Amino acid sequence: MQDEYRTVARAGVHETEVNRSRFLCSLAPAATEQEAREFLASVRKEHADATHNCWAYVIGADAAVQKASDDGEPGGTAGVPMLQMLLRRDMRYVVAVVTRYYGGVKLGAGGLIRAYGGAVGEAIDSLGVLTRRRFRLATVTVDHQRAGKVHNDLLATGRQVRDVRYGEAVAIEIGLPEAEVAAFRAWLADATAGTAGLTLGDEAYGDA
Template sequence: MRDQRSHGEPEDDRYRTVAGESLHETEVNRSRFLCALAPAGTEEEARAFIARIRARHPDAAHHCWAYVIGADAAVQRGDDDGEPGGTAGPPMLRMLLRRGMRCTVAVVTRYFGGVKLGAGGLIRAYGGAVGEALDAAGTVTRRRMRLASVTVGHDRAGKLENELRAAGYAVRSVTYGSRVTIEIGLPGSAAAGFCAWLADTTAGTARAELGPEWYGPP
């Protein structure tokens, strides 16, 4: 078992992961390597995915895995699952990191084909299986966003909504009550600039409350 953790790194504003679960097969000297990929926001999600893949292929020789958790890659783990030490989990993990993957788990299931590959062959096969699976699956970028709730009077709401859209802000919803509430999806690093823009644009007649953050589209 390899366990590596990064410390003191600032949280990234965006990260790359896979859009959903996928499976890609490669063959090396008659051994089959099935690489299953999935997004995973936590170690619990990653381990649950690994367990599902094991249960799906109970007759396979090995289920080697690696995952990177956190937009800042704070948790990095890999496991050889009975292959010679350092020949499966570590090269899989290196491939995930080389491709800039975050919040991603990879499981490579091996069906032994009767030909020994040697340490170098295993390293290339396991790392290559992950690389080919990533190429086949494609990746998506998740951006750190923050919710902003803007309240404004009815007389100013329509104009402000148009100004928000024209300025490139992602309007998520508009709710009418005693005042109008407009919910905006902001890039996480843009909150201070948005509040200043709002005060200037509305001459202080609108108020913004900043809400929770998430990673994804606006």
């Protein structure tokens, strides 16, 4: 697994104009290829009257899935430059759709490549980026008497508390960078006089 990846901070639309053609870049996070396709379908429906709805998406922290479409523009002048911009910016789990409303002036292959790639780059700048880092999910099990203090200490030290479950004991699920597991285990033993348990789970990604 990658140690970290970048994705768009939020869904949104950024508009640019090149030689009277309007380029609307709709950008959104997408956890799966299905989500990316659903977003694409919604943009196509909203802009059914557009000249083109070109798209690209990258799914997977390692960019395992990369797809793009020129949607009727000359081959290689729209979808590929959009995809290349996403990859150049290290964007993952993201879908971009650039809707073009033709303004009457032909841009030529070079102009189209710059316009489509540039629309994606400007949209990324406008909407912002999140960095997600790899974490090991871990569950701290502690008695009710100590749970409140442990919970507060975790928050005070900037730990990601993902869930708290109350039963015979209190289970607090957190995210830990792999390199910090040993140090955290020692801190927990010290903070709870050795009474707390720590169970390591799967790996996941969280906001940096």
